[in-house]
Amino acid sequence: MSILEAYNLNFSYDNNTIFNDVTIKIKEGSFVNIYGRNGVGKTTLLKILSGSIITDSNVKVDKIKINKFNMDVINSKTAFISSNNKFFSKTVLDEILLEKNDITDVDVSTARKLLDDFNLSSIEDISPLDLSYAENQIVGVIKCMIKKPKVLFIDNAFSRFDYDKKTEILEFIKKYALKNNITVIYASNNLDDIYLFDRVIVLKNKEIYLDTDPKSLLNDDKLLDVTKKLPFIEELSRKLIMYNLVSKKYDNLLELAEDLLK
Amino acid sequence: MKHDNKIVAVVGNSGAGKSTFIKNQKISKKVGIINDETIKENRVRDQLLYYVKKYKYRLDILDDRFNEIIKMLSISEKILDKDVFEISESEYYKVLIGSILLYNPEVIVFDDILCFFDEENKQKLFKLSSKLKKFFNKTIYFVTSDIDSVYEYVDDIIVIDNAKVLLEGDKKEVYKEYSLLKKNRIRIPNIVEFIKLMRDNNVNIDDVDSINELIKTIYREIG
Numbered sequence: 001m002s003i004l005e006a007y008n009l010n011f012s013y014d015n016n017t018i019f020n021d022v023t024i025k026i027k028e029g030s031f032v033n034i035y036g037r038n039g040v041g042k043t044t045l046l047k048i049l050s051g052s053i054i055t056d057s058n059v060k061v062d063k064i065k066i067n068k069f070n071m072d073v074i075n076s077k078t079a080f081i082s083s084n085n086k087f088f089s090k091t092v093l094d095e096i097l098l099e100k101n102d103i104t105d106v107d108v109s110t111a112r113k114l115l116d117d118f119n120l121s122s123i124e125d126i127s128p129l130d131l132s133y134a135e136n137q138i139v140g141v142i143k144c145m146i147k148k149p150k151v152l153f154i155d156n157a158f159s160r161f162d163y164d165k166k167t168e169i170l171e172f173i174k175k176y177a178l179k180n181n182i183t184v185i186y187a188s189n190n191l192d193d194i195y196l197f198d199r200v201i202v203l204k205n206k207e208i209y210l211d212t213d214p215k216s217l218l219n220d221d222k223l224l225d226v227t228k229k230l231p232f233i234e235e236l237s238r239k240l241i242m243y244n245l246v247s248k249k250y251d252n253l254l255e256l257a258e259d260l261l262k
Numbered sequence: 263m264k265h266d267n268k269i270v271a272v273v274g275n276s277g278a279g280k281s282t283f284i285k286n287q288k289i290s291k292k293v294g295i296i297n298d299e300t301i302k303e304n305r306v307r308d309q310l311l312y313y314v315k316k317y318k319y320r321l322d323i324l325d326d327r328f329n330e331i332i333k334m335l336s337i338s339e340k341i342l343d344k345d346v347f348e349i350s351e352s353e354y355y356k357v358l359i360g361s362i363l364l365y366n367p368e369v370i371v372f373d374d375i376l377c378f379f380d381e382e383n384k385q386k387l388f389k390l391s392s393k394l395k396k397f398f399n400k401t402i403y404f405v406t407s408d409i410d411s412v413y414e415y416v417d418d419i420i421v422i423d424n425a426k427v428l429l430e431g432d433k434k435e436v437y438k439e440y441s442l443l444k445k446n447r448i449r450i451p452n453i454v455e456f457i458k459l460m461r462d463n464n465v466n467i468d469d470v471d472s473i474n475e476l477i478k479t480i481y482r483e484i485g
Contacts, residue, residue, distance in 0.1 A: 014340075037380045037382065038350065038351070038380045038383055039352055039353065043350065132277055133276075134276040156351070161407060162275045162408070163410070163449060164449060165407075189378075189380040227382065229382070236456070236476070239473065240477070243477065243481055245481070253456055253459060256456075257456065257459040257460065260460075261465065
């Protein structure tokens with residue numbers, strides 16, 4: 001079933017059209033990457049789909065059409081983490097539990113367990129203002145996770161992390177989401193992240209330009225209309241194939257090297 | 263900081279203390295740092311002009327320099343009168359960069375902001391940095407967790423681990439310390455990994471830093 005829907009979405013800002021007749025349907029439980037160049041409208045799209053920006057168009061969360069009177073309900077079903085969250089609670093634990101009404105012991109122990117899963121038990125009692133950027137972002141993630149929203153929106157929240165750490169966090173989120181039937185919408189401006197996702201929606205020129213799984217996307221020449229810079233292994237594979245040095249594409253360096261060495 | 267007229271990557275894993283290392287330097291007439299603390303004004307135009315007015319750099323030709331910088335960074339005139347909170351993330355960081363470049367410091371530090379740009383914008387920034395180094399004698403630092411993006415464009419590397427300098431020097435020399443880096447779980451650039459894989463299997467390709475050069479050297483050895 002579609003947990004998120006937008007039909008014929010039109011949106012302009014300051015006399016600039018951002019979206020022109022865009023229709024999207026997101027299946028519940030999916031792990032979706034929204035990819036596009038800087039300024040194409042990824043943040044705007046996430047804000048529209050989460051109800052942060054209310055439009056005249058037909059946008060539904062869990063079958064409920066977003067309007068300015070039902071934001072409470074919409075907010076209870078969504079959680080949003082952006083690239084620069086600022087937290088003002090007294091302690092990290094307070095912040096994590098901020099959006100829970102009637103906090104129970106189970107909530108507190110869940111919060112502690114999640115902090116432990118990220119190896120951050122030591123920061124439970126400190127002020128969020130004293131956190132490093134990485135710790136801050138992870139606190140944001142935990143705060144969202146504990147809410148168990150229907151849809152978790154992640155707006156380029158991990159771009160400062162190194163590749164391995166980012167992959168680790170995304171894998172953890174994916175596992176948690178799968179277990180709790182949470183749909184994840186993740187916006188990013190590069191292709192390094194796409195391998196973990198079920199579906200990549202590529203935005204370009206006020207519309208959805210490509211919409212497919214990561215592997216098919218990397219095999220689609222239309223991708224080169226969006227960006228000339230592909231992930232390292234993809235670019236290397238393509239060029240080696242062009243020179244007849246390997247027979248096919250690989251998704252890891254070791255296998256690519258083995259083929260090359262034959 | 264002793265890397266005159268070079269482009270230097272300051273790398274290390276998230277939370278390793280890279281920005282702490284930089285925080286000990288402050289924006290001064292000589293060192294321009296672009297990070298989340300660079301923001302001082304609410305409006306785009308005011309932010310762009312903040313440092314050049316503070317350090318009174320060539321106020322006589324300010325208008326010309328202003329137009330040159332916004333053109334160079336593709337900052338749209340439409341956003342000049344907007345609040346910094348109204349513009350997109352990439353525009354925001356371009357404005358911060360513009361505000362520092364405008365007062366022409368000798369040393370420019372891009373402190374963990376590369377990641378907010380898409381690949382094409384990153385390339386533009388690298389090309390700009392090469393020009394600043396070559397034609398204007400600048401020294402440039404990129405503080406980043408993403409060594410793969412910058413590797414081709416830098417001369418030297420400083421590897422930070424646990425808020426201390428683990429390794430420092432020419433980039434090819436630094437990544438020769440493969441075991442030490444692996445032991446400290448510091449990321450090795452994809453291209454370096456691949457070259458090592460080849461050499462470990464007795465294919466003596468050159469120690470190149472771009473994919474195009476890599477293809478050429480592979481073809482010469484194997485093709």
